[in-house]
Amino acid sequence: DTGVSQNPRHKITKRGQNVTFRCDPISEHNRLYWYRQTLGQGPEFLTYFQNEAQLEKSRLLSDRFSAERPKGSFSTLEIQRTEQGDSAMYLCASSPRGSGGAQETQYFGPGTRLLVL
Amino acid sequence: AQSVTQLGSHVSVSEGALVLLRCNYSSSVPPYLFWYVQYPNQGLQLLLKYTTGATLVKGINGFEAEFKKSETSFHLTKPSAHMSDAAEYFCAVIPSGSARQLTFGSGTQLTVLP
Numbered sequence: 401d402t403g404v405s406q407n408p409r410h411k412i413t414k415r416g417q418n419v420t421f422r423c424d425p426i427s428e429h430n431r432l433y434w435y436r437q438t439l440g441q442g443p444e445f446l447t448y449f450q451n452e453a454q455l456e457k458s459r460l461l462s463d464r465f466s467a468e469r470p471k472g473s474f475s476t477l478e479i480q481r482t483e484q485g486d487s488a489m490y491l492c493a494s495s496p497r498g499s500g501g502a503q504e505t506q507y508f509g510p511g512t513r514l515l516v517l
Numbered sequence: 518a519q520s521v522t523q524l525g526s527h528v529s530v531s532e533g534a535l536v537l538l539r540c541n542y543s544s545s546v547p548p549y550l551f552w553y554v555q556y557p558n559q560g561l562q563l564l565l566k567y568t569t570g571a572t573l574v575k576g577i578n579g580f581e582a583e584f585k586k587s588e589t590s591f592h593l594t595k596p597s598a599h600m601s602d603a604a605e606y607f608c609a610v611i612p613s614g615s616a617r618q619l620t621f622g623s624g625t626q627l628t629v630l631p
Binding site for chain 1: 521526553558559560561562563566607609617618619620621622623624
């Protein structure tokens with residue numbers, strides 16, 4: 401168990417460019433979550449996958465954002481036409497399959513810090 | 518909608534003193550409750566969680582929290598602060614039911630003074 405990994409750890413881009421982040425969950429975790437954290441705030445939920453199915457999306461996830469988990473393993477989060485307001489830490493978390501329901505622990509990765517100039 | 522309020526964005530304590538970080542939630546039905554800790558440039562680590570059963574929950578690193586339904590609170594405590602406890606602490610909830618996403622408070626930065 402190597403934990404949740406995220407790449408890249410840091411990304412600087414110019415406004416209007418597209419960026420893509422990758423998340424590798426803990427192996428055999430079937431649930432994967434994306435959150436966004438801005439300075440001085442707690443993380444905010446963006447979207448959630450169970451296996452390859454995207455089951456829930458926050459209204460924070462505008463049409464410039466798209467997330468995929470094609471084989472139910474790693475996930476990517478793409479932001480098109482980045483804006484300065486997209487600057488934030490993007491966190492990925494995973495949780496295991498099981499009968500524990502919503503109380504199952506979410507394990508977080510170290511995050512990708514995005515700066516849009 | 519669920520909300521989480523953490524009173525005090527910054528808390529300072531002396532090494533060896535009691536740590537008390539406050540968390541209140543808004544819900545007519547008790548949610549599942551969590552405390553996470555975040556060290557600089559790292560992800561969030563679970564300290565403890567309350568789902569059902571005993572209302573006093575013990576977590577890692579000597580932390581504990583008590584669920585008080587009548588006060589809609591889930592305050593985090595530690596009897597004796599260590600320098601290594603300096604970090605940001607987040608209270609979070611998942612509404613009971615089918616929802617799975619965490620709703621976080623805005624966090625409390627804990628400083629431990631020598």
